[in-house]
Amino acid sequence: QVQLVQSGAEVKQPGASVKVSCKASGYPFTSYGLTWVRQAPGQGLEWMGWISGYNGKTKSAEKLQGRVTMTTDTSTTTAYMELRSLRSDDTAVYYCARGGGGSYLGMDYWGQGTQVIVSS
């Protein structure tokens, strides 16, 4: 069965970086892209970016450009999202989801979420 398993919760200081992993299984990794979505406490969903599982092509949200890097490791079927220069308003639950990127099929499987807290 399709599974996306994310890394554990992180607590970071302002200005630091965080790297969240998303281990995919149960489907051909290179046949689907992955989308990163975050949700600040009590807020709605925010699209962060998308990466192709086939060639690593990425598209990130304008407001995060320059601070976010998305990568994949096809040998371990794992995707990574690194966010740099963390600020307090980056405190959120971060999700990876299969699909998106303008795909007709939507984001059909989601990781369990990774809590990132940015605090001094």
Add this chain to the structure above:
Amino acid sequence: QSVLTQPPSASGTPGQRVTISCSGSNSNIGTNTVDWYQQLPGTAPKLLIYGNNQRPSGVPDRFSGSKSGTSASLSISGLQSEDEADYYCTTWDDSLNGGGIFGGGTKLTVL
């Protein structure tokens, strides 16, 4: 403020039909398909509708989606208490900086 506009709240009684709207523009809904997600408290979002009106396997046919022009809507018929959740529309935006976009979300209360 979200590019896609949803009402912040909606409500209905058990058995009723509720419709949630999602308004966008020519560069997003007007050009691309719309998906809908349900999020129960403390859980990851769940895909309810993709491609404007398609239901993934396992989603009850009480849930339906439609799109017209630059707006989309999600309808829930035969409302049940377990439908109380947050609902989000999403699509792709083809403007200069483009990318995925979500509506602000609608909190559905079953009275």
